[in-house]
Structure formats: structure tokens, C-alpha cells
Amino acid sequence: MRILHTMLRVGDLERSIAFYTEALGMKLLRRHEYPDGHFTLAFVGFQDERDASVLELTYNWGVDRYESGTGFGHIAVEVDDIDAACDRVRLWGGKVTREPGPMKHGNTVIAFVEDPDAYKIEFIQAGSW
Known part of the structure; x- marks a missing residue:
């Protein structure tokens, strides 16, 4: 599976x-x-x-907005350059909701962004986890 x-x-x-x-x-x-x-x-x-x-x-068709609810968390994506990835999201009108940096209680470098429908995407710097 x-x-x-x-x-x-x-x-x-x-x-x-x-x-x-x-x-x-x-x-x-x-x-x-x-x-x-x-x-x-x-x-x-x-x-x-x-x-x-x-x-x-x-x-x-005809539905232009959804409520995300409280059950969905995020999608995680590994990126080679977390700062460049966040800059690219900004250029496309996306929102960076957490700037790149180490996660709390660890060393993994992460950032959070939102897509146009406000779904959260976690960027994880390659090699930091």
C-alpha cells in the first residue's frame, strides 16, 4: 500500500x-x-x-471559498533553499506565516506558508532533519 x-x-x-x-x-x-x-x-x-x-x-463549479476546519494541519514539503522558497511564495502572492528558522525544541529548519485557499504548507530545509 x-x-x-x-x-x-x-x-x-x-x-x-x-x-x-x-x-x-x-x-x-x-x-x-x-x-x-x-x-x-x-x-x-x-x-x-x-x-x-x-x-x-x-x-x-460555482464554489469560490471553503472553511478549512480544525482537523487539517498542513502539507510538508522538503526544500533545498528555504529562504528562496519563501521568497518565491511571496512573489506569487502567497503568505509566509512563519519565517524560516529552527523549530522549537529541535534543530530542524522550518517555515510555514499558505496557498491561495489558506491551506498551510510547511517547508523543511533539506538536510536539517
Whole structure:
């Protein structure tokens, strides 16, 4: 068994695809519209779905906003240069909610950012954990 994908509901599919592909460097792997169900799915990731887990961005037509709730925490992404990754997010209109630095009670260097729908993403500096 393995994890295939994590699904996130998004309010503006094009904006979300641009954020994940351009700000985070993922690839748009596939996209399919379901007119009878009034939704579109887009899969993004750093590698092909056969090789790694990816994100499924689900856009329900006509819904432009969701409440995140209290159960979801964050998605973690390893980055080679945490400062550059945060700068790239800022350039794409994302929000850095915790600047890079060591985590409390440890040495792992982390930062937190938010995507356009306010989903939290933890950046973890490669080699620091």
C-alpha cells in the first residue's frame, strides 16, 4: 500500500494550479472536467503519480471559498533553499506565516506558508532533519 494523493478543495482552480506549479515548482500532471458532476480535478506533484504522492485539486463549479476546519494541519514539503522558497511564495502572492528558522525544541529548519485557499504548507530545509 501507499498514499496516492491528498485532495484539497479550491475556490479558483487556475490560481491554485499557478501557485503549486509556479510558486512551488510542481508539475500539472493531469486535469479532467466532469460536466455531469459540475467539478474539475487537477493533479499536481513533483513527480509522476506512479512514483510519488501528489495533490488532487478539486474545483466544484460555482464554489469560490471553503472553511478549512480544525482537523487539517498542513502539507510538508522538503526544500533545498528555504529562504528562496519563501521568497518565491511571496512573489506569487502567497503568505509566509512563519519565517524560516529552527523549530522549537529541535534543530530542524522550518517555515510555514499558505496557498491561495489558506491551506498551510510547511517547508523543511533539506538536510536539517
